[in-house]
Amino acid sequence: MNKGLLIVISGPSGAGKGTICKALLEKHPEIKLSVSCTTRSPRQNEVEGINYYFITKEKFKEMIENDEFLEYAEVYDNYYGTPKANVERILNEGNDIILEIDIQGALKVKEKYPEGVFVFIMPPSMEELKNRIKKRGSETEESLIKRFKAAFQEINYVANYNYVIVNDVVEEAVKRLEAIIVAEKCRVDRLKGNYIFLQEGFLND
Template identity: 45%
Template sequence: MESFAAHSQKGIMVVFSGPSGAGKNSIISSLIEADVNRVHSISLTTREPRPHEVNGVSYHFTTREHFETLIRHGDVLEYDEYCGSFYGTPREPVFQYLNEGKDVLLDLTVAGALQIREKCPDAILVFIMPPSIQELVSRLSTRGTESEDALAHRVETAKQELRMAVKFDYCVENAKLEDAVNDITAIMRAEKCRVSRLCIDGRLDKTV
């Protein structure tokens, strides 16, 4: 028997933002490992690849001219310039995955997430919170890659980003990775049950 409320065959777009050290990459990796129907959107950049990076895996590397052409044609969902290089999300692969029924996960800055909201109102914005500023400092310090000045700058940036959490749909604290992943899995499951995402029209008049 055909269900009245069949789920849409399209995937959903989930955008993750939060301070550096909040654990976004770990959460996304765990979500993808748990479901082959989830994919991580690969960003586009004009900077030169580093020795360990692979084109199409780490980033999609391109020229500044090509990137600017994509912007003019509306083929970039969001972008920003950092240290003289463009970074952004290419439109075509995201919508290709969505139309194939795959859920697309994006790791973006707060500004990038809000750009996505303007162009893709159905996108789900999730802000990842550290349990505390003290824990965030501990995580960043453990990396061993930050000078004291750089660490202080990241903490101040984090405080500014935390104030923007109110602009997101959901806020998930990442104190324990497993709990955060479970919370986001529940969010994604609930979002797929939104009436606006269900195919109900046209089924009510069908006979059993």
């Protein structure tokens, strides 16, 4: 059996990666979503094992020491990380798994799992990105400019990815993501083992 694909969806904040992942998973319930570990407290409505695995700092540090994360980061005194075991189990069962993750996280995953499919979600234009960041809420002009500049800097990292999807119309973006998944499964470098097998079948025929 083929291993599943590790699909990493990433991009600057405001590009719409969350919306695209949600739409993809609704269309394809067979694709799994990676659930992160965090040391922060659950918010209202957050469910253990669905939104996050909520664990203690001691446990998190132990997992770091045992190299049990594909990637992790410390944000405002809390840890967030992608547990390796879960991802590997799903891939070994032949299922695809999505990681929705920021750019720094994606680059770390790439080091550990270069055979992943790295997809960069790009805002359609600077203007549109500005609008989206604005819409998110009550930010000051200063923090808006700061976030905006950060998003601009982040776009440089697109060169580290395999694919870029411009998120102009969500439905179209999701269709392109679906096509990438289908195409990746046809890539010869993923299938070589199978065709050695097929050839053996040919020889014995």
